[in-house]
Amino acid sequence: MTVNCSFSLWETVTSGIPQGSVLGPLLFIIYINDLVECCNAYCDIYLFADDAKLFRHIASPNDNCLLQKGIDALHHWSQQWLLKLNISMWNIVSFGRHVDKSCIYSISQDNHIRLLDRKESYKDLDVIIDEKLTFRDHIHDKINKAYAILGIINRNFKYLAINSFVLLYKSMVWSYLDYCSSIWVPYKKGDIELIEKVQKGQQKLIPTIRTMAYTERLKACK
Numbered sequence: 001m002t003v004n005c006s007f008s009l010w011e012t013v014t015s016g017i018p019q020g021s022v023l024g025p026l027l028f029i030i031y032i033n034d035l036v037e038c039c040n041a042y043c044d045i046y047l048f049a050d051d052a053k054l055f056r057h058i059a060s061p062n063d064n065c066l067l068q069k070g071i072d073a074l075h076h077w078s079q080q081w082l083l084k085l086n087i088s089m090w091n092i093v094s095f096g097r098h099v100d101k102s103c104i105y106s107i108s109q110d111n112h113i114r115l116l117d118r119k120e121s122y123k124d125l126d127v128i129i130d131e132k133l134t135f136r137d138h139i140h141d142k143i144n145k146a147y148a149i150l151g152i153i154n155r156n157f158k159y160l161a162i163n164s165f166v167l168l169y170k171s172m173v174w175s176y177l178d179y180c181s182s183i184w185v186p187y188k189k190g191d192i193e194l195i196e197k198v199q200k201g202q203q204k205l206i207p208t209i210r211t212m213a214y215t216e217r218l219k220a221c222k
Helices: 024-031 035-039 061-080 136-156 162-177 189-205 214-221
Strands: 044-048 051-055 106-109 112-115 121-124 127-130
Touching: 035 044, 035 061, 051 061, 061 106, 127 136, 136 162, 136 189, 162 189, 162 214, 189 214
Parallel strands: none
Antiparallel strands: 044 051, 106 112, 121 127
16 A cells, blocks of 8 residues: 555555455455355355345254254354354344244354344344234334425525425435335235325425325425
8 A cells, every 4th residue: 555655564464355445345246256165065145345134034953953054154264264243233023924043053163152143133235024023123213214305405504496496305305214114015005105294294394384184295395
């Protein structure tokens, strides 16, 4: 690296991938290229950047054993290639109507067996996925943050014309609510009304259409 015509010293990288480099992402993909092969014999594995998820359809006790073997294979691979894993972020989530939560999975850490925490939901790429796939927690999280953004708009813009409001709403609020909506799109009337309420109330910030009915305000904002 060069900063103000001064060169940094050479250092030997014994494991892992140097961060902040141009070749870092490519080197990381090459580095973990065989990770999928070591786990495929026991379960499915999906990778995104530096995040990995193991999946297995649990239909019998043997499936539990295979998933545990997949976890062990992943841990063994990390030890073999000197890539330290953040065990504290390992969690178990089961999906289905009738979930057997008695299944226990573990991993070895510092010569101790650590049981993996079981959660009812987890966040993946900013989408909260729960074990029943209702996305109720995700919807409430999005609504709360949307109101927070609208509060910022309300505090900083005392007078809003229709065009200004629509521009701010689409860029800062609507784009946020619409993120990954093809996955979590609500189908229950109560959830739909909660999301619609965000737009229904905030259109009253526009003085010229404040007294109109909601349907009329929608037409005015196009």
